[in-house]
Amino acid sequence: MKQENLVSFSQSLLEWFDSYGRKHLPWKINPTPYRVWVSEIMLQQTQVTTVISYYERFTKHFSDLSCLAQASVDEVLELWAGLGYYARGRNLHRAAQIAWDTYGEIPPHFEDLIKLPGIGRSTAGAILALALNQSYPVLDGNVKRILTRQYAINDWFGHPRIEKLLWQYAEELLPTERVADYTQALMDLGATVCTRQRPKCSICPIKDSCQAYFLGTQGNYPVPKPQKNPLSLRTTQMVILSNHQQEIFLEHRPLTGIWGGLWSFPECSIETNLESWCEDQFNFNYQVESIKKLPSLRHRFTHFILDIYPVLVQVSSEHNNIAESNQKTWVSTKKAYQLGLPAPTLKLLKKLNEASDLKHMV
Known part of the structure; x- marks a missing residue:
């Protein structure tokens, strides 16, 4: 994508976010690194509508990093029960203990964040971008779906070669200003417009640069994961x-x-x-x-x-x-x-x- 198109992509997305972005999600209110981190872990493989009540209950009980770090794992899992993927809750608790003992806070540097249990490249980027407006890309499921349609990528995004390519695109598209809003805009667009089934292309702010939309093949992306044996x-x-x-x-x-x-x-x-x-x-x-x-x-x-x-x-x-x-x-x-x-x-x-x-x- 040419430089002028890169700028147009982020500007169009930010203009859309100003009018239609989900600004009232509970983790958008006072988006500290701790609050964003908890939300990002809960949102892994779980829908926003499910997470909201768990998040509000969890952050009310564990209001900051110190509270979470000093709690027992049983207390944490009691509030996590029903949310599924319980390793997330255990990693969250362990990471809180390490962060509190080592830094006394959620570390504001990528190299330190990514060392904590349960925090990968995309989660670390999301914490720094959403809470501290630092220029780090994210590549969650919503962003992967948007990019595979933008560039009409004819392969499953889980392949290492494709994932590397998507990270390259995510970095190229990242604006120099309003990184937090841009990052949230990508997530919101994927959740509400560029959806997995029946994407709402007619109201998409970035459809003019979308190769899949131009070809009329948006329903073909993302390419599904290769089939494996039945469960x-x-x-x-x-x-x-x-x-x-x-x-x-x-x-x-x-x-x-x-x-x-x-x-x-x-x-x-x-x-x-x-x-x-x-x-x-x-x-x-x-x-x-x-x-x-x-x-x-x-x-x-x-x-x-x-x-x-x-x-x-x-x-x-x-x-x-x-x-x-x-x-x-x-x-x-x-x-x-x-x-x-x-x-x-x-x-x-x-x-x-x-x-x-x-x-x-x-």
Whole structure:
């Protein structure tokens, strides 16, 4: 793109932003590096409409870097529960601890930012551009989509060669002034006009420089990721232990793996004999009073599908017959809601509370 066209691109985008940009998003109000950072991490692979309520609740509880750094990972994951991709929450907490201990703030330099867990090149650029108006490009999903249409790139943008090319274009297009507004304008345009399906090309401020629009092939971009094998299907049996104290038994999952750091029901294979399993797992004197199979539910992950078969096991033992630790505990349903729970566990709790024949769980 010629120099005069580069200038026209940014000017057109900024003029559009002045009239139509999303200026009232909560992270646009007082856009400090900390507030922008939290929003950027939450917005990874998650829509704005979903993030807003989580963001407001999170930043109200953890108002600044110091609060977040001094919190426990359980506190962080409790407020992250339901947002998904929990490694983001764990990385956010760890990065806050490192930044607070090392710098006493979110570092204002790219070389320092990119060293923190969970912060890549685009996220670091977004923090510096949106919060400090520094001249760094971003390349999130919205920007990639805009650029692949602008330049009619006939290959998947995940290929290293294409990603390198997109970074080159993003740097060339970056204006020398109003970098924060320009960066937000790109994100807003991708979210509201240059959308994945049915882009609104007739009202796009940069359609005159868009090669895909000129060719009438905007629906062909971005080129989809090459197909791979279908998602594998896995199964698990979630064991909902309930005692006479109207408590349920939860385990704290390892920090690595799915639902890392969250609390959930114990699991075993669907072929397991539950009475023998309980005895092997918990080694307590008890009597299994009833075993009730509950309706299954399906949960989708990025790389596989998980079919969950929940089973309600009513036991006569008191809670002190099963050793508790900081990794295992009996809790009331009400207290369970205060813990960080993965979406399927939360869904099962709600169903148990709503079921008329399971009121003893409340």
